[in-house]
Amino acid sequence: MTTNTGGLPPTPSMTDEAYGKLRTLAAVWAGTSVLITNRRGQVLIQRVGYRPTCLLPGGAVDRGESPAQGAARELEEELGVTAAVTRGLAVDWVSPTGRTTPSAMRFPGELLHVFDGGVWDEAQIAAIRPRPGEIEAVEFAEPADLPALMAPDDARRALSALRARINGAGPVFLEDGVPIAPTVLDRVGVLRTARARHHLPFHSALVPDGLTVRQSWSWAFAPDGRALVLLEPDTGAACLPGGTPEPEDGGDPMATAVREAREEAAAELGGIRYLGYLSDPGEPCARVRYAAVLTRLGPAPLDPATGRTYVRILATPEQALELFDWGPSATEQLQAAHQARALLGIPRAAHQPVTELPGPISW
Incomplete structure (x- = not known):
């Protein structure tokens, strides 16, 4: 001693x-x-x-x-x-x-x-x-x-x-x-910058005709029930894979979700299911949410929209929600995501530490 x-x-x-x-x-x-x-x-x-x-x-x-x-x-x-x-x-x-x-x-x-x-x-x-x-x-x-x-x-x-x-x-x-x-959360510095704030109503219905889709994001589930979350390396801000529709998407929000996941995270999605949309009273538009099976990740790419290479992690949906400020609708979104996960045949994730995905991986 x-x-x-x-x-x-x-x-x-x-x-x-x-x-x-x-x-x-x-x-x-x-x-x-x-x-x-x-x-x-x-x-x-x-x-x-x-x-x-x-x-x-x-x-x-x-x-x-x-x-x-x-x-x-x-x-x-x-x-x-x-x-x-x-x-x-x-x-x-x-x-x-x-x-x-x-x-x-x-x-x-x-x-x-x-x-x-x-x-x-x-x-x-x-x-x-x-x-x-x-x-x-x-x-x-x-x-x-x-x-x-x-x-x-x-x-x-x-x-x-x-x-x-x-x-x-x-x-x-x-x-x-x-x-x-x-941990990767410490190294990237999550929560040191303002969380994404979307206090918007969630609707588990199709987007009404005439309402423009401004965003298309995905809950991309790995086989163990955890979801893909992207962390900005310079700010620690978190987001789900997704983004803004482009002309090459042909007006199809699902095509936007697939393209954005590929561009931001080199992620390939399958079995995509529609969850619903967020309505924005301040800007008449819809922000669409999907659930999908995460089948493969390539080498971490440079996102053409931001010029960043995101840090990719797997987190339980509950862990992911703590990285966002989605207000009252967060509970409804989480419930819709879990319902879709079950329909995709993916088990509910056990509580566990987040995992960084620096390189290619297939499931």
Whole structure:
């Protein structure tokens, strides 16, 4: 056993008192916080009277208290909410140089645990009772807005924990908010820019005559039930394969979906089924959705429309939705996609980490 004791390792003859003193010299703080989102994927943050930036619910771990116990206590003290906290998302080593603190504080570094508070519905949110005198306000913020609202290390930690929750591989270890083993979601930086926002009504019906189709997108399912999602390498923004109709499509939205999947992702689709369309009140048009079987991927291409080579991943439909801001219609779209998936003979995907698809693959 070794410990950071200023270059003086413990020896077999060391007394318990001496060993304890050495360990005390290497002590760090312990903190805890809780990541909570609403059903739109926005993150709960608190405005506090003692700091100019916002925080996740949480605080210092009390003596003799576990980090999970501390997280539950902080939820009750700060939000007036009683909840069990059982699932960890991240453990962050906050170095003495990773946080700006007054020199008089003699900050020795901190191990800060981030727990999953879950997705709160309207009733849970309405039950919040902020602690008077400490919590000035509670709000839900878009993930991309966190760096502007929180201190840099707090924002990095919150986004890393949120990506870990979406990825679903278990808790991640961070150093000053940065994963020591980054996933593709971390490497591309998903959620650091505004999510695609389409708060539009979904209709599981044919596009009415005379309504122009502006977009055609596909839920392209691999045999394991996961869907193809494209990530922009320079912004981390996510999209499903699809795009705008071109003259060569002959006015056929399905032809648009097939062509766009091929151009953007070198993806070949089969068994295409129509799901419905989104109507846009501000611009009378239809944005069509399909489901299809993903049969093959070629080498990652350069998209002629954007000049980018997308990062291709497989994600469960539920994971994919967390990368978008589709509003109330997201649930209807998800249900339609799952119904079509079942009709295509594809099983429902088990929850699992996302998978990057850098090279060609056939199914």
